[in-house]
Amino acid sequence: MGKISRKVDILHAASKVVSEKGIFNLTLDATAKEAGISKGGLLYHYPSKEALVQGMVEHLANNYREKISNNAESDPVDKGKWVRAYVDVTFNQAYQNKDMHYGLLAAKAVSSNSLDPIRELYSDWQYKIEDDGIDPIKATIIRLATDGIWLSELFDIYHIEKDKKKAVYEKLREWANE
């Protein structure tokens, strides 16, 4: 897209490779080709495959963190705002560049440390969600159900239908207000 950040373009290219061809085909060659540069050019920006995957995870984590923060902070009601933000962003906003989730798949494959930024995010959210003014177990369940949707979709084991997804979304939102 923009010429400003070729690095982000490369990240998108890598995600596309993973989503279309699987983790085993996330090679430097394939990523470079998808990004329209040579392998040398790719290695200039990301000096190793691990660095590339790290970049994917960090980009995803930063985007996600920012979106949820914005959402929670602009919520007029205090009680349950983090739970609502989590549900809202995951259901409605994160799916636009859903391909970026594939960075997690790659990270899980490459090395265990690569997932650290996401783990940190999660433990942070869990803390906020449990202190959100609603029953913490209920809040946790709402969060887990939300995770269940995107994880099973990322994993490709279960794709929920649009209508059902909307109904689930509405019920979860309802619970986040009680």
Next chain:
Amino acid sequence: MGKISRKVDILHAASKVVSEKGIFNLTLDATAKEAGISKGGLLYHYPSKEALVQGMVEHLANNYREKISNNAESDPVDKGKWVRAYVDVTFNQAYQNKDMHYGLLAAKAVSSNSLDPIRELYSDWQYKIEDDGIDPIKATIIRLATDGIWLSELFDIYHIEKDKKKAVYEKLREWANE
């Protein structure tokens, strides 16, 4: 363990490799070594890497299907029995040979078709859960939350604490009775 089924031993060995060393190190050599046989011997039982992974997924799917069926059929109360069976088995029984879940990770990496047995299971359960005598959306949420736990654990992005897990379990069971 038993000498009866070397094939199952091999499957366990492969799962162990994935869980300990990651998907990229699931090689025929590593699996053979872990199983205590040679590569040639391994290839006798599973003629290709894809066949090995296929074996892992099928084994997991069969075990899971059987456990849930037994659980549901022995439930004295009809209403909500499939939802309860799903929650019960996933929380309390599937975690004994949790390592087998790593077959899914391997399958996702190797080829898209390898996951078919699990997809079939899932669509089957979804059907039963929606026709279980309780509100289908609520039933779906219970199921999604259950998935959220094991998927995020498998993915290694969020590990729920024991106490919290128990509390979640009890609340989900409670909802499955309403």
Next chain:
DNA sequence: TTTAACATACCATCTGGACGGTACACTTTC
């Protein structure tokens, strides 16, 4: 003219899997 942003050529290593054997338990044939 220096430096950022690439491209090209090349190498060392790893991996799947094909293949030729081996050991041994059955079974059939004579």
Next chain:
DNA sequence: GAAAGTGTACCGTCCAGATGGTATGTTAAA
């Protein structure tokens, strides 16, 4: 009942191809 044949369960070696990464250009902007 011994010899010959047959199927099962392995072992160890070899190799073509793919892959991550290095080393060394090249070009265009500042």
